[in-house]
Structure formats: C-alpha cells, structure tokens
Amino acid sequence: MTLFSNVGIYVDRERSGRFDDWLAHLESVLVLGDFEESRKIILLHSKLYGEAADEFDNFKVENPISARIYDRVKERLIKLFHSTETRSKQSVEFHNMQREPEENMRRYANRIRKAFHLAFPIKSTIDKATAFSREQIMMDRFLEGLSFDVQNRLKYKEFATFEKLIEKAEMTAMAVEEAQVRSRLNAFQAKYVEPNREFTKVKEALDRLSTQVESNTHQKHLEENMEKMQRHLSTRRNVSFSQRSPQLNPPINKTGNLYFCDFHNDWGYHSINNCKARESQANDKCFRCKEIGHRANFCPQIKNLKPTPPEGYDGNGKKLPLFEERGN
Structure with missing residues (x-):
C-alpha cells in the first residue's frame, strides 16, 4: 500500500491529465487482480475527487448492482472523460502538437507517438511500407512542433528512423541554446573595456561543445565520460549512504x-x-x-x-x- 499512497488524486483532465493514463498507473501499482471487487472499488473511490467522485456517486445511486462491479465502474468513468473524444478530434490534437518550453525532447517525442496512435490506431498487422509511412508522419509532426531555430537545421535532412531524428534534435537543441548563451555573453562582455577571464572560459567551453555537436561526437564524448564514471564507482568500496x-x-x-x-x-x-x-x-x-x-x-x-x-x-x-x- 506504500505504492498506492504515491498515486495522485484524480480531479479532471486539466489538473490530473488523461483519465485512462491515470487509471493504468493506478492498476499497475495495485495489481488489482489480487483484490476482491468491493476492495477494488473502495480503493478506486478513495482516489477520486470533484467531477470524477460525483460521477461515481451518481452511478452508485442509478445502478446499485452494477456499481458493485469494478469493470462497470471503470467503464462509466472512462465514458465520462473520453466519450467526447472522436478520431477527428484526436487527429486535430495530433496535428497541433508543439514542444513545450523547456520540455525534454524525448518526452515530447513520446507525446507525439501516443497522440498519433490514438488518432490513427492499428487494428491488424501492417507491412513494412505502411509502418515506414506511419513513422514518417510522426517525424514530420515532430519537426513541425520544434522551435524555428531547431526545425530549420533539421527539416532538409533525411533520417532513417524516428529515433535517429530524436537524437539529432537533442544535439541540435543543445547547439542552439549554446549559440544563444554565447550571444548574450558577447553582448554583456562588450560593455567592458577589459576582457573578463571568467566569460572567456565560458565561451571556450561553449566553443568546444558546439564543435562536438556539429561533428556528431558529443554523444561519443558523453558515453566515454559515463564509462569513466562507472569504472571509478566500481573501484570505490564501502561507500556510505551520505557519500552516495x-x-x-x-x-x-x-x-x-x-x-x-x-x-x-x-x-x-x-x-x-x-x-x-x-x-x-x-x-x-x-x-x-x-x-x-x-x-x-x-x-x-x-x-x-x-x-x-x-x-x-x-x-x-x-x-x-x-x-x-x-x-x-
């Protein structure tokens, strides 16, 4: 039950996200198959608030027998929060997706994938050509949702897979941010007659990072540093918790x-x-x-x-x- 306490209260989509995602999280934490029906419903009800809790109470009054069955209660709540969702609405949501400010690139890519599969679900096995076309659609939407500076550097290049595009987008975003920081440093340092040593060091570090990104060696550099850290940690023994x-x-x-x-x-x-x-x-x-x-x-x-x-x-x-x- 310790894990159960970490599941947030569901209020509405604006404050708690999609109900089906929240419910999947709840069920993965509890492994509800191990509980009796009444216990499942009690646990579910304890995590509902506002509109969700009101719908639960209404269903209990309207259908007291069905309200004792967990799957029926779940269907009623899913209908409340997702009945207005149509393929066209989900398609519009997919085609309007943008990367949020400071959003992790991979989190943005996962949102693209999920929205695409909701808008264009697969009901049977598909061939390689269809799979490639579907991935290309996701890649195009991914690019269009990026900032202009990042998008402009990537849109004329070809990528074999969505994963390759995500990796390059991460590196490109870093290069754009580095250029913006350097521009601000130059403007700030221009106010001083004598050069500032600290600013010079920062600029040199940014130059090295830019070179690594443009030459596609930044990922290799990170991997080498990770290997060094792992070797260093493996040689340290009897490390106390306060050190870790x-x-x-x-x-x-x-x-x-x-x-x-x-x-x-x-x-x-x-x-x-x-x-x-x-x-x-x-x-x-x-x-x-x-x-x-x-x-x-x-x-x-x-x-x-x-x-x-x-x-x-x-x-x-x-x-x-x-x-x-x-x-x-």
Missing part, C-alpha cells in the same frame, strides 16, 4: 537515522519540513502543472514511486544495529 546521495541539510540529531523528504522523493538527512530546496522554490511556478511552489523537475505529476531506504535502515529510516550488536 547528496544531502542538503545536517541531521536533526546524532542518531544516524534517515528522514524521507517528499519534495525530493528520497531518503536523506532532512525531511520536507526543513527542505531548503522546497523553501527556495516556494514562489516558483511549474510550467507543467501550473501550480506555485515547485519547478517542473520537482512536479508531483512526474514523481517516481517512493524508494525504499538504503541497506542498513528499516522502512522508517531507523538505522539497524550492526550484525555483531544483534548477536550480542
């Missing part, structure tokens, strides 16, 4: 116990009540859920499941006694 996980605050006491910070969704030496990151983002607005109090990378809508404490700690973060101490 960045902790922003010292422990409240000297017991060595851990605290769970819901804002970071991780175990460490502080809780959400004294989380510095949460305090620093108190007035920030998330572009994803439009709520105040956090940034997009801390958005509850994309939060992973609550992790278990590291080895040596129980489920509440209490430090377990050493083996020798337990023997005594």
